[in-house]
Structure formats: structure tokens, C-alpha cells
Amino acid sequence: MSAVAPLEVRGLTKHFARVHAVDDVSFELRPGTVTALVGESGSGKSTVARLLARLHEPTGGAVLFEGDDVARVRRRRAVLRYRSQVQLIFQDPFDSLNPVKTVRHHVARPLRIHKMVPASQVEERVHELLRSVGLVPPHEIAAKYPHELSGGQRQRVALARVLAVEPKVILADEPTSMLDVSIRIGILNLMTRLKEEHGIAFLFVTHDLASARYVADDLLVMYAGQIVERGPIEEVLASPLHPYTRLLLAAVPDPAKRLHADRIQERKGVAGAAVDPPEGCRFVSRCPLAVEICSQVTPQLVEARPRQSARCHVTAPAALIERTP
Amino acid sequence: MTAVLEAPVDDTTRAPALLEVRGLTVEYGRARAVDGIDLDIREGEILGLAGESGCGKTTVANALMQILRPPGRIAGGSIAFRGEDLVGKSDEELRQFRWRNVSMVFQSAMNALNPVMRVGDQFVDAMRAHERIERRRALVQAEELLELVGIDRDRVRAYPHQLSGGMRQRVIIAIALALNPELIILDEPTTALDVVVQREIMQQVEALKRDFGFAVLFITHDVSLLLEFADRIAIMYAGEVVESAPAPNLVAGSQHPYTQGLLQSFPPLTGPLERLTGIPGSPPDLRNPPSGCRFHPRCPHCTRDNAALHLRQTTESPVLREIAPGHSVACHLVEEATR
Numbered sequence: 001m002s003a004v005a006p007l008e009v010r011g012l013t014k015h016f017a018r019v020h021a022v023d024d025v026s027f028e029l030r031p032g033t034v035t036a037l038v039g040e041s042g043s044g045k046s047t048v049a050r051l052l053a054r055l056h057e058p059t060g061g062a063v064l065f066e067g068d069d070v071a072r073v074r075r076r077r078a079v080l081r082y083r084s085q086v087q088l089i090f091q092d093p094f095d096s097l098n099p100v101k102t103v104r105h106h107v108a109r110p111l112r113i114h115k116m117v118p119a120s121q122v123e124e125r126v127h128e129l130l131r132s133v134g135l136v137p138p139h140e141i142a143a144k145y146p147h148e149l150s151g152g153q154r155q156r157v158a159l160a161r162v163l164a165v166e167p168k169v170i171l172a173d174e175p176t177s178m179l180d181v182s183i184r185i186g187i188l189n190l191m192t193r194l195k196e197e198h199g200i201a202f203l204f205v206t207h208d209l210a211s212a213r214y215v216a217d218d219l220l221v222m223y224a225g226q227i228v229e230r231g232p233i234e235e236v237l238a239s240p241l242h243p244y245t246r247l248l249l250a251a252v253p254d255p256a257k258r259l260h261a262d263r264i265q266e267r268k269g270v271a272g273a274a275v276d277p278p279e280g281c282r283f284v285s286r287c288p289l290a291v292e293i294c295s296q297v298t299p300q301l302v303e304a305r306p307r308q309s310a311r312c313h314v315t316a317p318a319a320l321i322e323r324t325p
Numbered sequence: 326m327t328a329v330l331e332a333p334v335d336d337t338t339r340a341p342a343l344l345e346v347r348g349l350t351v352e353y354g355r356a357r358a359v360d361g362i363d364l365d366i367r368e369g370e371i372l373g374l375a376g377e378s379g380c381g382k383t384t385v386a387n388a389l390m391q392i393l394r395p396p397g398r399i400a401g402g403s404i405a406f407r408g409e410d411l412v413g414k415s416d417e418e419l420r421q422f423r424w425r426n427v428s429m430v431f432q433s434a435m436n437a438l439n440p441v442m443r444v445g446d447q448f449v450d451a452m453r454a455h456e457r458i459e460r461r462r463a464l465v466q467a468e469e470l471l472e473l474v475g476i477d478r479d480r481v482r483a484y485p486h487q488l489s490g491g492m493r494q495r496v497i498i499a500i501a502l503a504l505n506p507e508l509i510i511l512d513e514p515t516t517a518l519d520v521v522v523q524r525e526i527m528q529q530v531e532a533l534k535r536d537f538g539f540a541v542l543f544i545t546h547d548v549s550l551l552l553e554f555a556d557r558i559a560i561m562y563a564g565e566v567v568e569s570a571p572a573p574n575l576v577a578g579s580q581h582p583y584t585q586g587l588l589q590s591f592p593p594l595t596g597p598l599e600r601l602t603g604i605p606g607s608p609p610d611l612r613n614p615p616s617g618c619r620f621h622p623r624c625p626h627c628t629r630d631n632a633a634l635h636l637r638q639t640t641e642s643p644v645l646r647e648i649a650p651g652h653s654v655a656c657h658l659v660e661e662a663t664r
Contacts, residue, residue: 040519041490150607151378180377180546181590185603188592207519214592214601237594251520252594255552255576 005030006168006201007052007086011061014044014051020274021047023225024061027218029169029201034191036204036212036233038248039222045205048222049171052203053088054079084114087162091174093154097146103130103157104142110164129160133190152183159190163198170194173205188215209252213237221245224274224282227301231308241310243287281313289314343368343508343540344389344427348402351381351388356611358384360564361402363645366508371534371541373555373572375548375587379608381564382544383432386510389542390429391419406508425455428501429510433517435493438485444471444496445481451500470499474529491522498526502533510542515550527554548587552576557651560584563609563619566645570652580654583620618643618657626658634661 005028014022063070127138133156135141176184219233229242280295304316344366351359359381448467468478474495515523559569568581586604606623617639621627645655
């Protein structure tokens with residue numbers, strides 16, 4: 001696996017007026033890997049994807065694409081290149097497909113705009129792309145309109161369209177949450193195949209930890225605009241450090257919990273975005289482990305185990321760093 | 326073809342049936358969205374109804390409430406609530422029945438709140454549509470109901486936009502409880518919410534159910550959620566019930582290949598990760614359903630290896646049969662194996 005990160009995020013911050021939607025978020029997307037970004041609604045995970053897609057201007061921090069700061073890129077050609085190399089797919093592909101245009105139109109358009117192939121080869125390339133996302137027979141699918149397709153097929157069209165420009169990075173914002181469970185796996189398998197065959201770096205934004213585990217290599221857990229835990233997904237799920245990661249894991253439906261022994265206690269406090277957050281940990285009002293320092297000092301991301309970091313005074317104390325020379 | 330459910334014999338829950346559905350058939354023009362299904366909902370139980378989009382589960386709920394939108398219509402069967410058939414009742418009788426006896430929380434119900442009305446007034450509206458009650462008393466009740474679902478009393482004065490999605494969903498559930506119904510239909514009540522909020526709401530529904538003793542018809546595509554929270558589960562495919570069983574039975578051993586496929590579509594959170602396949606293909610077009618077993622084009626066990634079985638699978642509609650107490654399956658393969 002190549003070491004060069006096509007996309008690196010450093011201290012990314014986005015404030016909407018008083019709402020700290022994204023605060024000091026850093027990570028990198030590596031080629032041929034899927035990085036899952038999980039968190040509840042309002043945690044800022046979709047905003048991160050939108051910032052990377054340049055749908056929002058960041059308030060602070062930098063997004064580096066192959067080493068260049070994306071925010072500084074102003075030349076039209078460079079912007080166009082970034083937009084083609086970093087692609088976004090949405091939760092509901094129906095919203096992003098034009099109802100009066102055929103599948104062929106949708107997949108051929110990026111080929112033409114970005115001049116990916118000579119005009120004479122567009123049709124052939126459309127079929128090839130449709131086949132690569134499992135839409136067969138391609139000539140039949142190409143002639144269909146969005147309403148003639150199932151949800152899973154529409155998401156596949158969205159992927160084919162994105163692949164048309166041969167991107168290095170795909171930002172997938174809850175691509176499976178609108179789909180039936182039996183269809184979901186197909187899309188997840190497709191993502192796995194695309195990362196392996198095309199070396200694409202995926203950011204997979206989801207609230208479903210089980211799907212994340214199925215496709216992802218790395219996990220980022222967001223809470224109230226901050227990354228509260230990060231690391232290799234197997235390690236994080238097997239032994240989560242942050243109390244919020246533990247809460248998320250405990251909330252996943254599980255038939256083994258039928259005995260009602262392992263029930264989550266009704267919590268106090270509210271979730272969601274941080275409005276004018278005071279100093280201290282943002283999870284403190286819901287945290288079962290909170291101690292005095294938690295409401296006074298904002299915890300930093302600390303690498304408490306090899307490659308696994310958390311933002312927690314109790315389970316990943318900063319003292320750990322000071323002790324090691 | 327109408328599936329015949331043999332008299333349910335269940336050792337665990339012997340409560341009388343609150344709602345008895347027999348041979349319910351709903352048509353949208355030429356499409357038969359629900360094809361002769363039988364369901365029993367007993368007092369105080371949570372019955373889960375699961376299946377993929379388009380399997381007819383929401384149509385069942387709408388038919389029970391008799392709020393089908395034209396061209397949808399009940400083409401056959403009966404819906405008996407405490408022994409009284411609801412099919413063919415007048416609009417006024419139905420209006421009284423709804424909310425007082427059965428209330429419903431719709432899909433993405435959190436968007437059903439009126440954005441320009443305070444939360445409390447929406448309670449008042451619902452209550453006053455069904456009983457004579459002073460506004461002030463209704464508001465006090467609204468405050469109590471909000472508290473029951475874990476929302477601060479003061480929020481009775483809030484507008485919907487001031488509440489989070491999870492809170493709006495709780496408000497809707499509280500309004501559904503306002504007239505103390507005997508049955509609550511929850512149609513995908515937590516699909517738009519994240520897992521933590523989903524779990525809180527499910528635990529709350531469970532606790533309220535224990536306190537108030539209402540029954541719940543819980544409709545979802547998420548079988549894993551039902552396995553944890555439902556007492557019994559009915560699985561629908563292409564307008565028919567293909568398997569119904571007490572939830573623990575389904576955890577231990579689902580019999581229908583479709584149920585098995587659904588359960589195997591959930592990647593595990595712990596233990597070894599295997600490559601999953603989901604269920605190949607997609608649900609059929611109900612205007613022109615497949616012959617024989619409707620699941621046969623997607624069924625991994627429908628092969629030409631066994632010619633006699635293959636013929637039955639492709640030409641003969643399987644009948645829902647009880648294979649264990651309270652556990653019924655409509656599958657030729659299971660029938661052959663248990664013969």
C-alpha cells in the first residue's frame with residue numbers, strides 16, 4: 001500500500017455563526033483504504049465531507065491534496081482538477097439524478113466535461129463503467145430513467161458517474177442508509193472492490209458501526225464537532241477508549257441483549273452540535289466517567305495505545321505523553 | 326393465493342388477540358400490495374413486522390387504520406378489533422376508532438408536527454378532536470405525557486424547530502399516547518435517528534408499554550432491532566407473510582431462506598468478518614409477481630438439482646404452516662424436510 005496520502009486534513013475547523021460544527025479535525029485518507037467517520041446526527045460528520053468537497057469554506061485549518069493546500073487553489077483549472085479527483089456521493093442518489101435524463105446521460109456527462117475519452121468512445125466507456133458497478137446488461141440500464149431503477153441501482157449509477165472521472169478520493173456521505181439491508185451489503189462489497197482494484201481512498205460517513213467495520217480499515221469517531229477517538233477499526237471496536245465510542249457500541253441492536261441486562265441508562269444533557277462550547281470536554285454532561293478536570297480543561301487527542309488515540313482525560317490522559325520522553 | 330395460518334398455539338403468550346387480521350388483501354390498481362395475510366396482535370405484546378421496501382408492510386398498517394390513499398383499497402379479508410370487524414365501517418365510526426383505540430406513528434413522523442404551532446397546542450388539537458376537554462387541562466396532560474417520554478415539561482411551549490429530531494419523534498409518540506389507546510402502530514419510528522437515540526426511544530416504548538399495557542405493531546426493515554425488542558416477528562415478502570415466530574425462535578433458527586438472507590445481511594460487530602452476499606436480485610414487481618413461491622427467483626435453494634421440488638417452487642404457492650408452537654413458515658423446502 002502506498003504511503004502518500006492523497007488527502008490530508010489538518011486542524012480543519014468550520015463555525016456556522018456560534019455553532020462549532022467542526023473543530024480542529026485532522027486525519028488523512030490513504031489510497032486503497034476506507035476510513036469510516038461515525039457519529040450521531042449533528043456531530044459534524046457530514047460537514048467534514050462537505051468541507052472536503054469544497055461545498056463549504058473552512059473557518060480554519062487546511063486540506064492538503066497531494067501536498068497542496070486546497071483552500072489556496074483559485075485557478076479554475078486547478079479547482080476543476082480537485083473537483084474531479086475528489087468526488088462526493090450522497091445519501092439519496094435520487095436527489096442527485098435528473099429525473100428527465102437517462103442513466104447514459106448521467107454517466108456520459110462527466111466523461112465529456114472532463115474529456116476523459118474521445119467522443120467516439122463515450123458510449124463504450126459508459127457501458128464499461130456500468131458493468132464495473134454491477135449494472136448489467138449495461139445497454140439496457142443505460143437507456144433507463146432514474147425512476148425506473150431501485151434505490152440500490154441508483155446508488156450504483158451515482159458510483160459509476162463518480163468513477164467516470166477516475167478520482168483518487170471518494171467521499172461517501174451515508175451512501176447506504178436509505179437502502180434496504182439486503183441491498184446495502186452489495187454497495188459495501190462494491191466499495192471494497194473499488195478500493196482494492198482502483199486504489200481509491202474512501203471516506204465513508206455513516207452512523208452504522210457494523211457497516212463501518214465491514215468495509216473500513218480506519219475509524220474516526222466524531223462527537224460535537226471533534227474527533228474523540230481514532231485508530232484501526234478492529235482495535236477501536238474491540239477495546240474502545242472513549243466513553244462515547246463505548247456508548248455507540250452499546251447502542252447497536254443485538255438480540256443477545258434481550259435479557260435487558262445491558263441497558264443504557266437514561267442520559268442527561270443533550271447531543272448534537274456545540275454552540276459556543278465552553279472549555280472542557282464536550283461529552284462531560286453524558287459521561288459516566290467524568291471527573292472534575294473534565295469540565296475545566298479541553299482534552300486533547302492522545303495516542304494512548306499504538307495508533308489508537310482518544311480525547312479523554314480519564315481513559316487517555318495527557319500525562320501519558322509527558323511520561324514518555 | 327391466500328395463505329392459511331393454522332390456529333396459533335403459543336405457550337409463552339396466551340393473551341387474547343386484540344386485533345385479528347384474516348386474509349387481508351390490498352390492491353393498488355393491478356398491483357396486489359398485500360395478498361391475503363393473517364396477523365394476530367395480542368394484548369400487551371410487541372409484534373414486529375419486517376421486510377424490504379415495497380413488501381407491503383406499511384400498506385398493512387395503513388389498511389389497519391383504513392387510511393389507504395386511492396387507488397389503494399381493501400380488496401378482501403377482515404380486520405377485527407376485539408372481535409368487531411372494521412372493514413366497512415362508516416367514516417365517523419372509524420374516526421372515533423382511530424386514536425382512541427389505535428394510534429399510529431408514521432414514517433418520518435417527526436416532520437408531521439405543524440411547524441408554526443407550539444408543541445402543547447398540537448396535543449390539545451389531538452385530544453379535543455376526540456373528547457371534550459378544557460384547553461388548560463389538556464395542556465397539563467400534555468406536560469405529563471412529555472415527561473413520560475423523557476422531555477422537559479417546559480417544552481410544551483416550544484416550537485418543533487426548537488427540538489432535535491429525536492425529541493420531535495418522542496413528542497409524536499407522546500401524542501400517540503394521549504388518548505390511552507390499546508394498540509400503537511409504529512411505522513419505522515427510528516429509521517431517521519442515530520443508534521443511541523434509537524435505543525433510548527425503543528427502551529422508552531418498552532417501558533411505557535409495561536406501564537400502560539398497550540400492544541405495539543412495530544414496522545421496520547431492521548430485523549436486528551426486532552430481534553432485540555419484539556415479542557413476536559412476522560416477516561413479509563412481496564405482499565405475503567413468509568415466516569412468523571416468537572423472536573427468540575427466529576434468533577435461534579429462522580427457517581425461511583428469505584428470513585435467513587435478511588439476517589445474514591447484517592455484518593457482525595464482533596467475531597470473524599466473512600464476506601456477506603446479502604440477497605441477490607431485487608423484490609418483484611407486484612403487478613406481475615413470479616409464479617409459485619414469490620421468492621423463488623432469489624432463493625439460493627431453488628435449483629434444478631431436485632426436479633420435483635423445483636417444479637413445486639416455481640409453480641405452486643407455498644402455504645404458511647406451523648412447524649413449532651407459534652412458529653409458521655411458508656416454504657416448500659421446509660415442508661419437504663419436515664414431512
